[in-house]
Amino acid sequence: MTPLFAKNSLTLLESLSFTKTIYAFDFDGTLSKIVRVPDEAKVAPITESLISQLCKLVPVAIISGRSLEDLKKRVHFNPQFLIGNHGLEGLNANSVSLQQAEHTCRVWKSKLPKGLALAGVTIEDKIYSIAVHYRLSRKKQLARKKIQAAIANLTPAPRVIGGKSVFNLLPPGAPHKGLALLDLVQLADMKHIFYVGDDDTDEDVFGMPSDDRQIMTVRIGEKRNSHARYYLDRQSDINKLLRTLIRYHKHGAAV
């Protein structure tokens, strides 16, 4: 991985501003800080002000594992696209597949043992997917084992995406963030994607084949085995990134 604020990386980043690029951001851990209780997550006022400015200059998408309804409550600026549930909500998902996802999640929720809650584990029902959080657990390893055992008994077997003290359970056949972004590029008639994320759920985007360099990926925090090409040291660097993007786009005009 290369630091995004290295001179060479910035020159490449600037070249994105000369063409039709959509700027996509994950929510938790990227635009907002990671907090102990997921419900308390919010975007800092300065970040909110900067991303509002960016939204006026270029197409911006927020793509999150949160449900769309939850995401709407937390986003107080006007991105062109809001995508929830790892890509299931917000794009052209057909109602049949959404109904199927909802049914599958309802079955899973009824089968997940209630005892999980005692171990400091919370089950978040996002209608079309389920998140099992264990951030508040004092015995994280034990909690992980219990959750994994519970997930192994679910039918149909969910697609499990790990995260920061969370297991995301997605119905089989559900899209991931990478697929959602590819749909988005076509929908918005864009040529390139710039994506910032921080988590294992974002690896679906980071690991997308990039032979034609259609996508520039940035991870919050350096991680040796991440597929992201660039990284920011910490979440608070997002403000510096947003300022940089605003500066590039205020100077540039389409050719």
Next chain:
Amino acid sequence: MSDLEHSLLTLFQIGVSIQNFNKRLEKSLGLSLVQWCLLKRLIDMPATPAHALAKAVGVHPSTLTQTLKRLERKNYIFITDDSKDYRKKLIAITRSGKKILEFANDKIINCMPKDIQSIACPR
């Protein structure tokens, strides 16, 4: 003269006309037609590897090397190592490259000889 001979002569005349046009452009703009074509492609292919650019332009990657070096010397493009594969280079257009391209776009259309124009824009 057979039809084939006539077509070959026409092609030859067009070739000469393109060469002359290219020389005029290099003199007035400092940018050849090939260089303009590369910049034009690059603007929509930020941070692209050389082989992808060659494919987009329709030439072999080795034939691009000299043109890319010239563009880099003029500070119109930027070439850096690919952090994921050091055998590869990534190429991007710079802000100066974008400026010369904006300037060249109008100039090229105005200076284009009529015989080339009739082929480029038959309508």
